[in-house]
Amino acid sequence: MGNKDNSCCGVSRMSPEIELKTTEIETFQENAPNQILFKEKMVYIPGGEFLMGTTDKDGFIADGEGPVRKVKINSFLMDSYAVTNKEFKEFVDDTGYITETEKFGWSYVYYGFLSKEDTRQVKRVVSTPWWYAVTGAFWYQPEGPNSTIEHRMDHPVVHVTWNDGIAFCKWAGKRLPTEAEWEYAARGGLERKKYPWGDELTPNGVHHCNIWQGDFPHKNTEEDGYAGTAPAKSFPENGYGLYNVSGNVWEWCSDWFSKSIHNRGGRENPQGPSTGKTKVMRGGSYMCHKSYCNRYRVAARTSNTPDSSAGHLGFRCVTDV
Numbered sequence: 001m002g003n004k005d006n007s008c009c010g011v012s013r014m015s016p017e018i019e020l021k022t023t024e025i026e027t028f029q030e031n032a033p034n035q036i037l038f039k040e041k042m043v044y045i046p047g048g049e050f051l052m053g054t055t056d057k058d059g060f061i062a063d064g065e066g067p068v069r070k071v072k073i074n075s076f077l078m079d080s081y082a083v084t085n086k087e088f089k090e091f092v093d094d095t096g097y098i099t100e101t102e103k104f105g106w107s108y109v110y111y112g113f114l115s116k117e118d119t120r121q122v123k124r125v126v127s128t129p130w131w132y133a134v135t136g137a138f139w140y141q142p143e144g145p146n147s148t149i150e151h152r153m154d155h156p157v158v159h160v161t162w163n164d165g166i167a168f169c170k171w172a173g174k175r176l177p178t179e180a181e182w183e184y185a186a187r188g189g190l191e192r193k194k195y196p197w198g199d200e201l202t203p204n205g206v207h208h209c210n211i212w213q214g215d216f217p218h219k220n221t222e223e224d225g226y227a228g229t230a231p232a233k234s235f236p237e238n239g240y241g242l243y244n245v246s247g248n249v250w251e252w253c254s255d256w257f258s259k260s261i262h263n264r265g266g267r268e269n270p271q272g273p274s275t276g277k278t279k280v281m282r283g284g285s286y287m288c289h290k291s292y293c294n295r296y297r298v299a300a301r302t303s304n305t306p307d308s309s310a311g312h313l314g315f316r317c318v319t320d321v
Helices: 087-097 099-106 161-170 179-187
Strands: 044-045 048-052 069-073 076-079 106-110 122-124 132-134 251-257 281-284 301-305 317-320
Touching: 044 179, 048 179, 069 179, 076 179, 099 106, 099 161, 132 281, 179 251, 179 281
Parallel strands: none
Antiparallel strands: 044 076, 048 069, 076 317, 106 132, 122 132, 251 281, 281 301
16 A cells, blocks of 8 residues: 555654744652552463564555564563553642643644634644644643543543653553554454454444544544544453554554664564654554555554654553563
C-alpha cells in the first residue's frame, strides 16, 4: 500500500503553524523499589518467538512494517488495558505532577468535538485541517476548558506525552513496552494475522475495535458505538487478555523510531535504536479509517516527538517478571 500521510495518526507538536516553547520535565518522589501499582490489571505474557512485521499489501512499506522476521521475547506482565483517567488522576493527586502538555498550554483536538465558540480560540493546522491546537486541552479536560472527564474515568487518559508516560511508569513501578513486546502481546498468540482476533475486520458483522466509520474526517457514523474514546475495557480481549490493542487510542512504546530493521536492536528482546527524533506509537485510534490510514493492524507503526500529545494518544505499561 502506498505511504499515505500519517498525520491522522501522529499530529506533531513540531507543526510549522504552531509556536513552540520548551518545557522542563517534572520530577517527583518515586515509589519504593519493587512496589508495582495497579498490578491486579496486569496479565502474564508468556515468552516465545513470533513473526514480527508484515509484507501484506494493506501495509505501509515506507513505515518499516516489513520484512517479516523471527523475534524472541522474554516473558513479562502487561496492563490488560490502557492507563485510565482514574489511574492517572491518582498519580497526579499523589505526586502533584504537572503534565508536559499543561506546561505547553495546549494540545491537539479533533475539530468535530469542538463547539463554534471553541473554534474561535484555536489554531488550525493547515496540513491536517481536522486537528486543532486547543489552548487548555489537557488530560482532565480533553476538549478544552469547557469539557471534563467526570463521566470518562474508565476511559484511557489522553493528551499525555511520551515523557508523561515515562513519569507515570516510574511512579507505578513499571515501564513502557518495547515495540517488539507490544506487537508480540497484541497478536495474542496468533501468527501472521492482520488484527488481534484474525484477518477479518468485522467477523459476522461484529465490531471488535473503536475506529472511524463513515466519511473521514467529516462524519463518523459511530457504528462501533463511539465517536471518541471508548472505555479502556471495551470490546472482546485478545488471546492474552488484552483490551483495545487495535483502535481506541494510540499507545506510546519505549523505542526510538527507525524505518530500518537493521537499526532496532536485533532479533532477541530488541530495544530499538539508541537515539532518534521520534518515539514509536502502536495500535491505531478512533481516528483511523481504511480510506486514509489503516494503522489499526497489529503490524502497523508510526511515531511522534516525545513532547507531542493529542486527544487520541495514551499508553499502557509493562513490567518484567
